[in-house]
Amino acid sequence: MNNCDKKIVLVVKASEVGERGLKKAIDITREEDCNKLYLLFVVDHDFFSGDGASYVKSKQQVDKGLEGIGDAILRTMEDMLEETDKSIESQRVILHGKTAEEIMNFAKNNKVDVLIIPKDQRGPIEKFITGGDITPFIDEIKKYVDKVVVVE
Amino acid sequence: MKRFLFFLGIILLFSVSSYATNLRVGGVVKNEHGSPIDEVEISILLGDKVVLHTTTTSNGSYFIEGAVQDNIDPNNLFVELKKSTYKTEKRKLVDILKSQDENHNTVYIGTLNQTMLRAITPAFWISLIVLVGIFVLISFEVFHRTVAALIGASLLLFTSYTLGTFNENYFVISFEEAIHAIDFNVILLLMSMMIIVGVMKKTGIFQWLAYKSYAISKGNVFKLSVILMFVTAVASAFLDNVTTMLLLAPVSIEIAIMLKINPFSLLMPEVLASNMGGTATLIGDPPNIMIGSFAHLTFNDFVINLAPVILIILIVNVFVMKLFFGKEYKKGKVDNVDELLVKLKEEYKITDAKLLRHSLFVLGFVILLFITHGMLHMEPSIAAMAGAALILLLSGADITEIMEKEVEWATLVFFMMLFIIVGAAVETGFISMIATWVKDLSGNSMVLAIIFVMWVSAIASAIIDNIPFTATMLPVVAYLTQTIPNAGNTLWWALALGACLGGNGTLIGASANVVTAGLAERAGYPMTFGYFLKIGAPAMFISVTISMIWLLIGG
Numbered sequence: 139m140n141n142c143d144k145k146i147v148l149v150v151k152a153s154e155v156g157e158r159g160l161k162k163a164i165d166i167t168r169e170e171d172c173n174k175l176y177l178l179f180v181v182d183h184d185f186f187s188g189d190g191a192s193y194v195k196s197k198q199q200v201d202k203g204l205e206g207i208g209d210a211i212l213r214t215m216e217d218m219l220e221e222t223d224k225s226i227e228s229q230r231v232i233l234h235g236k237t238a239e240e241i242m243n244f245a246k247n248n249k250v251d252v253l254i255i256p257k258d259q260r261g262p263i264e265k266f267i268t269g270g271d272i273t274p275f276i277d278e279i280k281k282y283v284d285k286v287v288v289v290e
Numbered sequence: 291m292k293r294f295l296f297f298l299g300i301i302l303l304f305s306v307s308s309y310a311t312n313l314r315v316g317g318v319v320k321n322e323h324g325s326p327i328d329e330v331e332i333s334i335l336l337g338d339k340v341v342l343h344t345t346t347t348s349n350g351s352y353f354i355e356g357a358v359q360d361n362i363d364p365n366n367l368f369v370e371l372k373k374s375t376y377k378t379e380k381r382k383l384v385d386i387l388k389s390q391d392e393n394h395n396t397v398y399i400g401t402l403n404q405t406m407l408r409a410i411t412p413a414f415w416i417s418l419i420v421l422v423g424i425f426v427l428i429s430f431e432v433f434h435r436t437v438a439a440l441i442g443a444s445l446l447l448f449t450s451y452t453l454g455t456f457n458e459n460y461f462v463i464s465f466e467e468a469i470h471a472i473d474f475n476v477i478l479l480l481m482s483m484m485i486i487v488g489v490m491k492k493t494g495i496f497q498w499l500a501y502k503s504y505a506i507s508k509g510n511v512f513k514l515s516v517i518l519m520f521v522t523a524v525a526s527a528f529l530d531n532v533t534t535m536l537l538l539a540p541v542s543i544e545i546a547i548m549l550k551i552n553p554f555s556l557l558m559p560e561v562l563a564s565n566m567g568g569t570a571t572l573i574g575d576p577p578n579i580m581i582g583s584f585a586h587l588t589f590n591d592f593v594i595n596l597a598p599v600i601l602i603i604l605i606v607n608v609f610v611m612k613l614f615f616g617k618e619y620k621k622g623k624v625d626n627v628d629e630l631l632v633k634l635k636e637e638y639k640i641t642d643a644k645l646l647r648h649s650l651f652v653l654g655f656v657i658l659l660f661i662t663h664g665m666l667h668m669e670p671s672i673a674a675m676a677g678a679a680l681i682l683l684l685s686g687a688d689i690t691e692i693m694e695k696e697v698e699w700a701t702l703v704f705f706m707m708l709f710i711i712v713g714a715a716v717e718t719g720f721i722s723m724i725a726t727w728v729k730d731l732s733g734n735s736m737v738l739a740i741i742f743v744m745w746v747s748a749i750a751s752a753i754i755d756n757i758p759f760t761a762t763m764l765p766v767v768a769y770l771t772q773t774i775p776n777a778g779n780t781l782w783w784a785l786a787l788g789a790c791l792g793g794n795g796t797l798i799g800a801s802a803n804v805v806t807a808g809l810a811e812r813a814g815y816p817m818t819f820g821y822f823l824k825i826g827a828p829a830m831f832i833s834v835t836i837s838m839i840w841l842l843i844g845g
Contacts, residue, residue, distance in 0.1 A: 151814025152547045182812060199491060203540025206637055207813045210547040258816045 142172040144251040147231070149241065150177050151256045152211045159256030159289040160215055160222075166252055166287065167226050177215050178231040179208040180240045201234065208232060238275040245282040253283045257290050310395040311360045315383065316353040317402040319346050319371060323722050323769050326350025327373060327406060329464065335368040335380075348470070362398070364388070369402045374458040375413055375718045376406040408719035411459040413450075417718040420446055421711055421762070429754050436700040439707035439758075443468070446714045463714040471713025472706050475583040475671045476576075480705065481697055482674035483573060486652065487529050488696025489681045491537060493646040496525065497638035500541035505631055511551060511622035515559050515615070516608050518542060522560045523567030523604055527574045527597075528657065531564045531802035539809045541638055548630045549622045553815050555615035558822075561806045562611075562794050562829050563604060569790035570600040572660065572670060576705075577751075577760035577789040579670075584764045585771075585782050588664035595783050599840040603791075603833045610832060614825055648684040652677050705757070712761045721762065725769035732774070739774055740784045740841050743767060747788025748834045752795025752827075760789045780841055787837040795830040797822035 148163040150156060167175050183200040216228050233240040245253060257273065280286050319330045326349045334342040334354060344354040367383040383400040391397050408414075420442045427438035446462045454461030463471075499521050507514035518538070525534045539557055546553035568574035572582040572592040582592065612619070640646055659666075659673030682689060715721045732739040743763075750759045767785050771777045793800030797807055797819045803826070807817040 152553075153814040156814045200536060200540075203497075203537070203809065204812055206540050206544045207547070207809070210544040211813060214547055214550075256814070258811075258814065259818075260811075260816045261818055261820070 142170055144170050144172055145176065145249060146170065146172060146174070146252045146254070147176040147178050147244075147250050148215075148254045149256065150179050150208075150211050150215050151258070152207075152214060153256075153258065155256040155258055155289060156211070156215075157218065159254050160218055162287060162289050163254045164219065164223055164226060166254065168223070170252070173226050175219065175226055175228050176231050177212055177228050178233065178241070178244065179212060180237045181205055181208060181232065181234045182237045182240070184236050205232070238279075242275060242279050242282065245279055250283045252285045252287065253279065254287045254289060257288050259290070310393075311358050311362060312355065312391060312395055312397045313342060313358045313362075313367075313400070314353070314355045314397060315342070315369065315400045315402065316351070317369075317404065319350045319352065319404050319406060321376070321406060321408070321719075321722060323725065324772065325722075325769075327376065329373065329467065330376070330406070331370075331372040333370040333372070334383075335370055336362055337366050337368075340370075360396075364398050364400075367398070367400065369400075369404075371404055371406060373406065374454070374461045375409060375411060377409045379404055379406055408722065411718070412457075413454070413460055413462040414718040414720060416449055416460070417446065417462050417711075417714040418720050421715045421720065424708075424711055425754055425758060428758060434700070435755065436704040436707070439704050439711065443707040443710040446711065463710070463717050467717060468710045468713060471716075472709045473580070473583050475669045476579050476709075477702055477705055478671035479573065479579055479583075479674045480576070481702055482671065482678035483530065484697045485678040485692055486649075486656065486674070486681050487533050488692050489645070489685050489687050490529075490649040490653065491533060492642060492687075493649055494639060494641040495646055495649070496534065496537035497541050498640050499525070500538050500545075501631075501634040501638040504545055504634060509549075509622070509627035511549060511555070511619040512612060512616075514545070515556055515611065515619065518556060519559045519563035519604065519608060519611070523563040523570075523600075526564040526567035526802075527571045528653070531568045531575065531800065532805050535561055535564055535802045535805050536809075539806050541634070543809060543813045543815075545630065545634070547813065548633075551618050551622050552615075553810055553813060554817065554821070554825075555618040557806050557810055557817075558615070558825050559607070559611040561800075561802055562607060562826065564802050565790060565793045565800050566600055566603055566607070566833065569787060570597040573674070575790045576757050578786050580757075580760050580764060581782055581786050582670065585768065585779065587779060587782060589660035589670060590664060591779065592786070595779070596786060599787070599837055602840070603836050606832060606836060607829055610829055645685055649681060652681040652684065655680065708758055708761050712758075712764075715762070716765050721765045722769065724762075725766040728766055729770055729773055732770070734774055736774055736777060736780070737842060739770055739777070739781060741838060743770070743781050744784040744788040744834060744838050744841070747785050748792035748795065748830060751789045751792030752799040752830065756789045756793055756800070760785065763789075784837075784841055787841075788834065791830060791833045791837065794826045794833065795823075796826060799826070799830075 146163060146167050148159055151159065163175055181201050181204045183204060212230055219226060219228050233244060276286060276288065313334065315334055319327045321327055328346055328348045328350060330346040332344050332346065332352045332354060333340045341358050342354050342356045344352050346352045364386040369381050369383055371379040381402055381404060383402060387399040389397045389399060424438055424442045427433055428435045447465065447468060449460060450462045450464065503517040503521055504514055507517055522534060522538055538560060542556040542560060543553045546556050572578050572589040578592060581587065656673055656677035659676065660670055663670050663673050728742065732742055747763065763785055767781050771781050797803050797817065803822065810817045
């Protein structure tokens with residue numbers, strides 16, 4: 139049971155920036171005097187631009203793999219959260235669709251107060267190839283969220 | 291009325307007897323590379339008057355026979371050869387034999403074998419612009435590659451049948467030549483393998499193999515990486531690299547996250563091994579399928595000539611990967627091995643054992659047919675088609691679903707359009723120009739030709755799509771193989787090794803790399819272009835160098 143009325147959401151990633159994101163999320167949760175953190179993962183099979191889209195033929199199969207990856211990331215984050223602060227409980231949010239769109243829709247429909255987004259360092263080539271970049275949508279997301287924290 | 295018909299008959303008889311001299315002319319028309327030229331318009335002229343007309347067949351031969359006016363002067367007979375992409379030739383028929391047929395009619399027999407020289411016409415420039423344009427559009431992903439190829443092929447045919455109708459210099463390729471250029475052996479082989487893999491992956495075998503690799507490694511990350519490399523390489527040798535990586539990579543990422551190591555330490559060796567494994571067989575990678583079909587090389591030819599060197603390359607790269615990721619392997623947290631094993635076993639189990647049995651039986655059957663297809667004079671596509679039909683029959687899979695979800699029609703259309711574009715470049719002489727240039731550059735030296743073909747293929751494939759590159763190189767290598775003494779099939783192996791292993795050089799070098807990068811990004815590990823280059827380029831350099839030495843020492 140959350141002891142504050144604020145909804146704090148962390149977009150999870152397994153990398154170092156993801157860990158920094160978790161630490162930041164824990165700090166914010168404490169600052170806001172809350173004890174619940176939402177851990178969000180998007181199963182986004184829409185990998186590539188242009189030609190790449192044709193590679194992902196069997197979306198269900200890819201989704202299954204991504205769900206496994208998501209589960210592994212969420213388990214790692216939950217373990218780290220428990221190690222750091224047992225008083226904060228976590229709740230999983232698993233969405234299916236395009237990363238930016240899904241985060242935006244979730245924020246819009248769930249009155250998110252704080253959204254923490256770990257941001258990877260990616261060049262234009264890999265952004266172009268693998269997609270999933272939410273940086274251009276942050277301003278749009280800010281319309282629906284009181285506070286967006288980008289962790290680099 | 292009867293009397294009228296009688297006189298008409300007499301008149302016709304006399305008129306025919308006044309053309310009782312027959313002329314028979316035949317020969318072969320080739321280009322400066324010695325390749326036959328089809329659809330050459332052959333006219334037999336008596337002075338300036340055309341008396342007989344035909345066109346050459348697909349093997350460049352022609353034979354023409356017909357009645358001509360009596361008492362012709364055989365010294366006044368000429369043969370005119372015309373094709374829009376070649377210089378028109380007019381040759382006097384010499385050494386004409388005079389004979390008589392069974393009806394005692396005079397028969398003149400002449401032979402003319404002619405080499406035609408290329409003409410740089412607007413059609414040449416059109417085909418060149420389209421070919422280069424397609425490479426640019428595909429490389430920069432301006433359009434989906436299938437759209438780009440479709441635009442190119444339709445532009446060539448549309449130009450031929452609009453501008454080309456009024457001015458033959460704009461005629462690039464005929465519809466018949468375009469259809470002839472499509473290698474349906476490649477198309478049917480790809481389609482059939484997509485069906486087989488599409489059914490097979492429903493069994494969960496790929497993910498189960500990844501789990502099993504982890505179980506065998508018992509938490510030793512380096513051992514796990516080596517096992518995964520070999521599992522991936524073997525799977526990629528028989529199935530397409532993209533599917534292999536799409537199914538194996540998520541399990542590897544999951545294992546890496548749970549072991550708290552960077553997933554790249556498993557993914558990079560895996561994806562590099564996938565591209566290496568695909569090089570070992572006829573069906574492992576699209577360039578090999580194209581080479582095998584074009585050069586009539588069998589499955590066994592590929593295995594005998596390429597599999598040993600690929601094995602060496604894999605073993606060497608195990609140590610290269612240890613050099614890059616050795617520290618990461620040591621970081622692997624092994625205290626939760628059993629916990630992870632239980633989770634993976636539950637998550638990645640064989641989902642349909644009966645279907646797996648059927649799939650393995652069909653795969654074995656297809657591989658057996660591949661091994662024997664040379665002896666049976668059977669195209670490899672027939673073996674794959676038989677397998678696809680059998681797996682559909684045994685599995686009871688929904689054919690509509692398989693066709694819609696598993697067969698990559700966009701890829702197949704891309705191949706077809708690409709064959710037409712390259713076919714046009716062959717017709718107009720652009721490809722033979724490249725071939726002549728490469729031959730001149732190598733100076734008839736086999737060593738230089740191997741080095742040139744292999745390294746150009748590798749570097750080009752690291753930057754651009756290796757499928758259009760290979761399609762363009764096929765006629766070039768065919769010419770080099772014909773003209774360089776004792777070339778055998780070595781240059782085909784140089785092309786296969788260069789084009790397939792080159793894909794390891796950069797992130798965009800192979801589709802499997804892009805898929806792997808996409809999956810890693812979703813886990814929060816963006817695989818940057820620079821990062822991939824740092825690991826992939828040395829691996830590619832080492833692999834191509836080993837391959838080059840292998841071919842140079844006659845491996």
